[in-house]
Amino acid sequence: MxxxxxxxxxxxxxxxxxxxxxxxxxxxxxxxxxxxxxxxxxxxxxxxxxxxxxxxxxxxxxxxxRIVPFRGEYLLLRPEKSHLVRGNIYPVPDPQFPFLGVHFTPRMDGEVWLGPNAVLALAREGYSATDFNWEDFKEILRFRGLRKLVMRYWRLGTQEALRSLLLAAQVRQLQRFVPELQPSDVTRGPTGVRAQAMDTDGRLIxxxxxxxxxxxxxxxxxxxxxxxxxxxxxxxxxxxxxxxxxxxxxxxxxx
Ligand SMILES: Cc1cc2nc3c(=O)[nH]c(=O)nc-3n(C[C@H](O)[C@H](O)[C@H](O)COP(=O)(O)OP(=O)(O)OC[C@H]3O[C@@H](n4cnc5c(N)ncnc54)[C@H](O)[C@@H]3O)c2cc1C
Structure with a gap:
């Protein structure tokens, strides 16, 4: 046209x-x-x-x-372990946090992605944990809505951040669905950044x-x-x- x-x-x-x-x-x-x-x-x-x-x-x-950036990191299942996941596996969503809850996704190219998690990113395009943008960070700190969310759910946020750092902790969460899975079966994979819209009361839109x-x-x-x-x-x-x-x-x- x-x-x-x-x-x-x-x-x-x-x-x-x-x-x-x-x-x-x-x-x-x-x-x-x-x-x-x-x-x-x-x-x-x-x-x-x-x-x-x-x-x-x-x-x-x-x-x-406001848009608050949350990084979503995936793990990759080693190809020799792909037999562990033969279809999509999804947890029942928590209506309070519909974007939390890792899933297992066998892809067209044969890879199996596990995740994503949800960790506050320190830059709008913070695709890696070390990405930092001072302007974005200042804006995040000043936003009342995020401060309220953090006060309410700091425990959940800390757990999610720790799981992001410790592969074994992430795998423990995945073992609820596939108990045979071991930390040695996964490697770190790609990440994305969610554009999470939030109001000034810290409610996720x-x-x-x-x-x-x-x-x-x-x-x-x-x-x-x-x-x-x-x-x-x-x-x-x-x-x-x-x-x-x-x-x-x-x-x-x-x-
Ligand atoms: C980790 C992760 C997992 C996800 N999993 C799924 C899933 O399984 N299924 C699913 O359906 N969705 C999933 N999503 C969500 C999905 O990716 C988004 O909902 C979708 O991409 C939103 O599309 P959009 O067009 O609104 O925004 P985007 O795809 O972000 O597009 C916005 C565009 O605007 C452009 N832009 C921004 N600012 C400017 C500017 N100033 N000038 C010009 N251009 C600009 C950007 O370059 C970009 O191209 C996932 C997202 C993440 C991060």
Whole structure:
């Protein structure tokens, strides 16, 4: 349909410009990224994951809900032990912490991933335990919501952090599902960072959050500030929902 994908285009500013078209005023959104030609469009839909709160602020939205980064680390089952896991194994989720609870995932390429855990990351893109970003860290410390969450669940958080450091402790948790599993059967695997939306009371947001800012600019930009997991598995259905939302919000009449 004539779309373009611009990579390495880190949006750092939105503005609106006004033009006269057939005698009537028309507003357009100008989207800018450092060192790149600006893009002009009638509307913008922003789905910025780990940065969705910061990008929403650019068009006058509230900074809340904030995104708090939680690293999710996987272990890999050694290939010679892959017979231990013949299908997906999932724990019954705890409704209070739906993202906690490690699972066993045999993948198309034959690898078996065990995890992920959930450990507070010290950088938005803190994919490794040593990744640290001072600006992100300051923001995390200052956020009242996270302080409240930590006060409430420090014990659980400490256990999760210890398990992240000690392979044997992580394996002990996995043995609840596969008792034969031994620490020597696993190696450290890949990690991801969850974009956990949180309110100022430290509540984890579990539903979709859409937002618009103020004025002509705000009216033309729709932010998807939270897409609860499993948002990758459900991405096509979510895309339809976002398109419907945009149609209603912007008054589009065509498909
Ligand atoms: C460890 C882990 C395990 C998971 N397991 C599962 C699972 O089993 N099943 C499942 O369905 N989901 C899972 N998820 C969740 C899933 O990955 C996310 O829900 C999904 O990726 C969210 O998609 P998104 O498009 O909202 O955000 P993202 O995929 O994060 O995309 C956001 C995009 O916005 C871009 N962006 C950010 N800021 C800017 C900016 N300023 N300018 C321009 N672009 C910007 C980013 O580069 C990125 O491409 C898991 C996540 C983690 C971390």
């Amino acid at each position: 004539g779309g373009h994908v611009y990579t390495n285009f880190k949006v750092n500013r939105f503005s609106v410009n006004k033009t006269l078209r057939r005698g009537s005023e028309q507003y357009n959104v100008v989207t800018e990224a450092a060192g790149k030609p600006a893009l002009t469009s009638q509307h913008v839909i922003a789905c910025c994951g780990l940065y969705s709160d910061r990008v929403a602020v650019l068009s006058g939205c509230s900074p809340e809900p 579990e539903d979709f959050v859409f937002a618009q800012g103020e004025g002509e600019m705000g009216r033309r930009i729709l932010h998807v500030r939270n897409a609860p997991s499993p948002a990758a598995t459900s991405s096509l259905a979510i895309a339809e929902m976002v398109a419907d939302k945009a149609r209603d919000t912007f008054g589009w009449t065509t498909q």
